[in-house]
Amino acid sequence: MDKETKSVDLSVYRINNASETLDTAKLCMDNKRYKDAINRCYYAAFYAVKAVLALEETDFKRHKDAVAYFNQNYVATDIFDREIGKRLGRLKRKRETSDYDDFYVASCEEAKEQYEAAELIVKSVQSFLKEKEALK
Numbered sequence: 001m002d003k004e005t006k007s008v009d010l011s012v013y014r015i016n017n018a019s020e021t022l023d024t025a026k027l028c029m030d031n032k033r034y035k036d037a038i039n040r041c042y043y044a045a046f047y048a049v050k051a052v053l054a055l056e057e058t059d060f061k062r063h064k065d066a067v068a069y070f071n072q073n074y075v076a077t078d079i080f081d082r083e084i085g086k087r088l089g090r091l092k093r094k095r096e097t098s099d100y101d102d103f104y105v106a107s108c109e110e111a112k113e114q115y116e117a118a119e120l121i122v123k124s125v126q127s128f129l130k131e132k133e134a135l136k
Contacts, residue, residue, distance in 0.1 A: 007055055007056070011129060012129075014050045015047070015048060021040050025115055029108070035098045035104070035106040038098040042114070044118045045087075045121040046092075049125070063092070
């Protein structure tokens with residue numbers, strides 16, 4: 001298997017993982033597990049970002065590095081709309097608050113907002129991958 005095929009396969013794997021994780025977020029919301037939904041929404045968006053990075057064989061160990069690289073190379077250059085970068089940042093901050101603040105109580109409205117943001121990011125990446133002919 002050549003490098004290009006590997007990077008496309010990894011990208012497809014990651015975007016499929018993003019889509020499945022978004023589905024899990026919806027299940028969490030339906031079951032009123034709003035903190036879990038917020039967590040899954042962030043990860044859906046994060047996996048989508050990693051699907052983009054896979055095409056250029058770029059990866060990072062830390063989330064903040066992957067997000068910063070994506071914003072610098074894909075959002076700041078207008079490959080993705082600036083709203084994607086803003087929502088990605090909000091998803092990350094809200095996930096950190098939800099996961100690490102002991103007395104944080106997530107609301108249905110917050111979870112819905114996060115879900116919409118993650119869905120926008122996943123769909124935008126899917127469109128990008130289709131344009132790059134990574135997704136059929």
